Amino acid sequence: MGIKAGNRRRLELARSVLQREAEGILAVRDGLGEAFCQVVEMILRCKGAVAVCGVGKAGLIGRKIAATLASTGTRSMWLDPVDAMHGDLGMLCKEDVALLVSNSGQTGELLLVAQALKGLAVKTIAMTSDCQTPLAQVCDLVLPLGRHLEADPLNLAPTTSTAVMLALGDALAITLAAEKGFTREDYAQLHPAGALGMRLKKVKECMRTGQRAVFVGPQTPIIDALHRVTQARCGICLVVDGDRRLLGVFTDGDLRRCLESRVDVMTTCIGACMTSPCKSIDQDALVEDAVKIMRASRINALAVVNGQMQAVGILDIQDVA
Structure with missing residues (x-):
């Protein structure tokens, strides 16, 4: 027209x-x-x-x-x-x-x-x-x-x-x-609030830790991990070894695949069904870089690691975007 x-x-x-x-x-x-x-x-x-x-x-x-x-x-x-x-x-x-x-x-x-x-x-x-x-x-x-x-x-x-x-x-x-x-760091210090300030923060400032993040060993039964994820109200579980190094993640997508394959979640260990290797980001990276990874990968959460690849937290896209 x-x-x-x-x-x-x-x-x-x-x-x-x-x-x-x-x-x-x-x-x-x-x-x-x-x-x-x-x-x-x-x-x-x-x-x-x-x-x-x-x-x-x-x-x-x-x-x-x-x-x-x-x-x-x-x-x-x-x-x-x-x-x-x-x-x-x-x-x-x-x-x-x-x-x-x-x-x-x-x-x-x-x-x-x-x-x-x-x-x-x-x-x-x-x-x-x-x-x-x-x-x-x-x-x-x-x-x-x-x-x-x-x-x-x-x-x-x-x-x-x-x-x-x-x-x-x-x-x-x-x-x-x-x-x-x-620098970008200077700019972030002067813009601590709002979407712009959030993007320029470091991941460790916004990640979930403590009772809001779930860490389990690979031998943990899936059902036990699900109970902990429900209590923490997060959509991801980090699977770690004895030194807390990241081995993989277990998400709602992994759970759906388990159910479709008729996996017994009561007895099967989470290490058998986790996603590994998985996406992760360093705790000192910028939130905006983490958001780019999540959007490009079409995922809602990222495992956060330190320099030794030890899991230290979870970054949920709901908290930063």
């Missing part, structure tokens, strides 16, 4: 918006030069924090820049321009750097903040359209955005300009993170 005429017009407009914003980002990419590197060096030398400040839509972008800096290893804060002029400047000291965001570079509140920061000997960076704006003239360094047509038909709504601000802020944050040697 074809697209309706009215919808075609809507799609054309939407695509033109995306095209113009993409062109703006590519233009600032091509224009990056020494000014960007000077800003990076100033922030790397900074012994304090980066205070990001802006008004209106630029302020919203500034909040996101501050958050991205903080989450990628650069100490930062959001500074409200109005509150700054009513006491919040006291949060800053001469060891800090201020990033002032304004496309026009003419925002009155931001110019007042820039002048006040000079009095506090705080280094300032203007993220603005070019070096000729009033804001650029009063700041120590300029991070130029370039001048772009906005994406709306009236050329009024902040669209291309804010897209460029956001992209340039991301470029700055990621460059700083790379310069500092920011």
